[in-house]
Amino acid sequence: MEPLEQVRPLKQAEPMEQLERIHEALARPEPTPAVERILHKALDGHRLSYEEGCVLMREGDLGSLGLVAGEITRRLHPGGIVTFVQDRNINYTNVCVTDCKFCAFYRHEKDSDAWVLSHEQILQKVGELAASGGTQVLIQGGHHPKLPFDYYTEMCRLIKRHYPQIAIHSFSVSEIRHFARAYKMPVREVVERLREAGLDSVPGAGGEVLADRPRRIIAPLKDPAADWLATYEIIADVGLRGSSTMMFGHVETLEERVEHLLRLREVQDRTAERHGRGVFWSFICWTFQPGNTPLVAEGLHNGVTTSSYEYLRTLAVARIFLDNIENIQASWVTQGVRIGQISLDCGCNDFGGTMMEENVVAAAGTVFHATPSDAIRLIRDAGRVPAKRNTFYEILEIY
Ligand code: SF4
Structure with a gap:
């Protein structure tokens, strides 16, 4: 592998300055000869190597990457349809x-502002989502040391009993692995029991960057990358699918971002070989939000958020590199709706969830919300055709 180069997030420009810079870059592709050769290879339908991915991640300009990522997206999703899902996040x-x-x-458990939602509170929130026409609930929480496993399985059963139309896209891989440790069960049994209780799909959170050096710095108590990836193979074997993610712009190198993409691509290949379809519905990336985090308090990060320019560049490389993952989702929750719209020109074909409620990113001081009608308007304004989908990427309605 190449020598590691520490990523230094670009200085956060004023929003207007940043938008102008992005629009200028998109209008004027300026590839280096190496980038041009690799992008032609991708456009000819050939898979890129790790080294080629690194060249794009290091040298690729937003204009060239966006152009090619956009073309690949048009080939994969003709007709300009951009999907969204009407969902609600619930943190238990x-x-x-x-x-x-x-x-x-x-x-921590003893902190005065620690909380746990009751099943009644969760059901009420799911009921509000169902009443507004939503189709998916994304339930995630901290790794609680004492809640019994029944708390989770009963939660799923209750939701399915009262709101069978709501898909449960819930519990990150790191929660699943925490359950296995806490309740002394094999990971496979945890996934099987959650599935029996009603779990429909697993969101990809907890992956952060799937390379062990940065994981040891930002999440020293989380399992190594190989365990996260192996859990998705188990999820596939149990008959479920889920999303893949990457949270970047903290302490990882550009090469470690590509390593992450490579490892996702390998799991997708392996699970497709065994089951006829890869385990990942989609890929979503977002930037580390440094507000109020120990990483900044402990001097391990300078507190500057990675720029939207860098977000879009990384997103475009992901679209080009991940040739076996069909859907790429915009992350307007961290980037804002304008960048969410521009990301449709850089490889995204999905606007993600409208998220009636979001607490995790909000805790770091970043809060963006959209209603379904906002999503429809924003997608239309970006020159695309909005469509509501379900958790399984089936289109429910075209607007
Ligand atoms: S990101 Fe880490 S610390 Fe935060 S809730 Fe999840 S597992 Fe806990």
Whole structure:
């Protein structure tokens, strides 16, 4: 592998300055000869190597990457359809024993502002989502040391009993692995029992960057990257699918971002070989939000958020590199709706969830919300055709 180069997030420009810079870059592709050769290879339908991915991640200009990522997206999703899902995030507890240094959300059990939602509170929230026409609930929480496993399985059963139309896209891989440890069960049994209780799909959170050097810095108590990836193979074997993610712009190198993409691509290949389809519905990346996090308090990060320019560049490389993952989702929750719109020109074909409620990113001081009608308007304004989808990427309605 190439020598590691520490990523230094670009200085955060004023929003207007930043938008102008992005529009200028998109209008004027300026590839180096190496980048041009690799992009032609991708456009000819050939898979890129790790080294080629690194060249794009290091040298690729936003204009050239966006152009090619956009073309690949048009080939994969003709007709200009951009999907979104009407969903709600529910965080059942902020109590966590894992102390990730990038997280502003968690509390310890004895903290005065620690909380756990009751099943009644969760059902009420799901009921509000169902009443508004939503189709998916994304339930996640901290790694609580004492809640019984029944708390989770009963939660799923109750939701399915009262709101069978709501898909449960819930519990990150790191929660699943925490359950296995806490309740002394094999990971496979945890996934099987959650599936029996009603779990429909697993969101990809907890992956951060799937390279062990940065993981040891930002989340020293989380499992190594190989365990996260192996869990998705188990999820596929049990008959479920999920999303893949990457949270970047903290202490990882550009090469480690590509390593992450490579490892996702390998799991997708392996699970497709065994089951006829890869385990990942989609890929979503977002930037580390440094506000109120131990990583900044401990001097491990300078507190500057990675720029939207760098977000879009990384997103475009992901679209080009991940040739076996069909859907790439915009992350307007961290980037804002304008950048969410521009990301449709850089490889995204999905606007993600409208998120009636979001607490984790909000704890770091970043809060963006959209209603379904906002999503429809924003997608239309970006010159695309909005469509509501379900968790399984089936289109429910075209607007
Ligand atoms: S990211 Fe998740 S696992 Fe890590 S401290 Fe926050 S709540 Fe806990």
